[in-house]
Amino acid sequence: MDLLKGTKVTWLGHSTVLVSTPKGTNLLIDPFIQHNPKFPKDFSLPESLPYILLTHGHGDHISDAVPVAQKHDSSVLAIYELADYIGRRGVTKTIGCNIGGTVQLDDVAVTMVEAKHSAGAIDDDGTHYVGVAAGLVLTIANGPVLYHAGDTTVFSDMKLIAELYHPEVAMLPIGGHFTMGPYEAALAAKFLAPQLILPLHFGTFPPLTGTPEQLAARIEPEIKVVRISPGQSI
Numbered sequence: 001m002d003l004l005k006g007t008k009v010t011w012l013g014h015s016t017v018l019v020s021t022p023k024g025t026n027l028l029i030d031p032f033i034q035h036n037p038k039f040p041k042d043f044s045l046p047e048s049l050p051y052i053l054l055t056h057g058h059g060d061h062i063s064d065a066v067p068v069a070q071k072h073d074s075s076v077l078a079i080y081e082l083a084d085y086i087g088r089r090g091v092t093k094t095i096g097c098n099i100g101g102t103v104q105l106d107d108v109a110v111t112m113v114e115a116k117h118s119a120g121a122i123d124d125d126g127t128h129y130v131g132v133a134a135g136l137v138l139t140i141a142n143g144p145v146l147y148h149a150g151d152t153t154v155f156s157d158m159k160l161i162a163e164l165y166h167p168e169v170a171m172l173p174i175g176g177h178f179t180m181g182p183y184e185a186a187l188a189a190k191f192l193a194p195q196l197i198l199p200l201h202f203g204t205f206p207p208l209t210g211t212p213e214q215l216a217a218r219i220e221p222e223i224k225v226v227r228i229s230p231g232q233s234i
């Protein structure tokens with residue numbers, strides 16, 4: 001698709017997304033692999049995976065961050081407290097940042113933005129405070145601007161994300177129950193005004209009932225809703 005200007009966005013089920021830039025930089029967002037029932041079975045991650053980006057500390061977004069980072073010698077970017085948590089679990093290269101900040105990772109400027117969601121990390125020792133939930137805007141050199149909303153409902157300050165960064169592609173949760181569903185995501189689409197929406201966080205588990213069709217039926221036809229299977233790319 002021309003809009004992506006040579007950038008490849010591969011959906012790996014749930015909120016896990018692999019971004020490959022025109023320059024060849026690979027970034028993996030919210031790795032949920034081993035326990036992700038929708039992760040494509042025959043898919044292997046690229047050998048070169050310099051960056052892993054995390055939106056928040058819930059297991060279905062971070063559970064494979066440590067093993068994947070260790071295997072690929074990746075740097076893990078997350079909100080400050082979550083980066084610290086990941087670092088204490090054996091990842092040597094972490095990048096802690098916070099809402100409103102931008103970090104340049106090779107040819108990608110990553111800006112952390114707000115999300116409306118909770119964000120504890122739960123392990124054998126209980127629930128830990130690991131900062132707040134966030135979204136990520138990826139401004140790719142010679143490529144598009146991508147927005148991965150993480151887990152969130154719609155909020156009116158999505159208008160600020162549109163005004164500041166002009167995302168052409170919005171990756172939005174639509175499953176409901178833990179995040180917004182299609183009804184709320186339709187308003188998010190209006191606020192963000194992207195050209196393309198890649199729906200995330202639906203169909204993985206039975207409560208996540210929202211569908212791309214329900215979203216598409218509620219938004220202006222100028223905004224295209226991508227309907228792909230896990231393992232496929234736009």
Ligand SMILES: [Zn+2]
Pocket residue numbers: 056058061117118151178
């Ligand atoms: Zn969550």
